[in-house]
Amino acid sequence: MKRSIIVGNWKMYLTSLADAHVLTTTIRNNIEKLANIEVVLCPPFLWLTEMAGIIGHGDGAIKLGGQDVFYEQTGAYTGEVSPLMLKEAAHYVIIGHSERREYFGETDMDINEKVISALRAGLTPIICVGEKKRSLNASEPYHQLKEALMHVPKIHYKDIVIAYEPIWAISDGKSGNNAEPEYVARVITRLRELVHFDTPILYGGSVKPSNVEKYAKRPEIDGVLVGGASIRATEFIKICKLWYQRKGFKK
Numbered sequence: 001m002k003r004s005i006i007v008g009n010w011k012m013y014l015t016s017l018a019d020a021h022v023l024t025t026t027i028r029n030n031i032e033k034l035a036n037i038e039v040v041l042c043p044p045f046l047w048l049t050e051m052a053g054i055i056g057h058g059d060g061a062i063k064l065g066g067q068d069v070f071y072e073q074t075g076a077y078t079g080e081v082s083p084l085m086l087k088e089a090a091h092y093v094i095i096g097h098s099e100r101r102e103y104f105g106e107t108d109m110d111i112n113e114k115v116i117s118a119l120r121a122g123l124t125p126i127i128c129v130g131e132k133k134r135s136l137n138a139s140e141p142y143h144q145l146k147e148a149l150m151h152v153p154k155i156h157y158k159d160i161v162i163a164y165e166p167i168w169a170i171s172d173g174k175s176g177n178n179a180e181p182e183y184v185a186r187v188i189t190r191l192r193e194l195v196h197f198d199t200p201i202l203y204g205g206s207v208k209p210s211n212v213e214k215y216a217k218r219p220e221i222d223g224v225l226v227g228g229a230s231i232r233a234t235e236f237i238k239i240c241k242l243w244y245q246r247k248g249f250k251k
């Protein structure tokens, strides 16, 4: 059976390490190993090592991811984080999130370089794509994904994850309008043309306990990327458990 991935993108919502401790510990204590599901927490860089101490570095039910990474591996780049540094604390890294594109001017070319550099360091990139305005022809995310995968050997397609996140569906942390599962499935089917059958393609945008089951029911969707709800332990744990049940992983 194909594995599922549930990612918690904490963004910059939490501002205290003590709160981050409570969140990670609560999630760890309530998510026993859910077979076939990988749960990935993406705290800010500064807290990765601390969170690794809580969940462990090994083969536990929960893995860590960065929210971004730089495309060079080492050098005079004040303020940047190398994929080699990140690899010591995390397995995954979110690349090309729409907030990085919008507020930090990241281009398709930057994103492509980051993907290549992350793969070279042994990280699994979670490549984010998504359109600004609702459009069923999927040309914007399709083009973004094509650019992100330039010069990436096809053999690596099993080592990447795609997150389809329509920008109009992303929340402000509290409220937002999620995209209809049928719409998501249609876009994902188009994106699937660019990757392999076993490359996980996730949906992100206002995912909550009240709507996650609808996505889990669609065979085209391999998991979810959760923003706002991922810093609320009860909601995030519920999302993981509902996904597990709905995908039929329950024995």
Ligand code: PGA
Residues within 6 Å of the ligand: 009, 165, 169, 170, 171, 172, 173, 176, 204, 205, 206, 207, 225, 226, 227, 228, 229
């Ligand atoms: P949201 O964020 O779940 O708060 O909409 C998703 C994301 O931006 O990754």
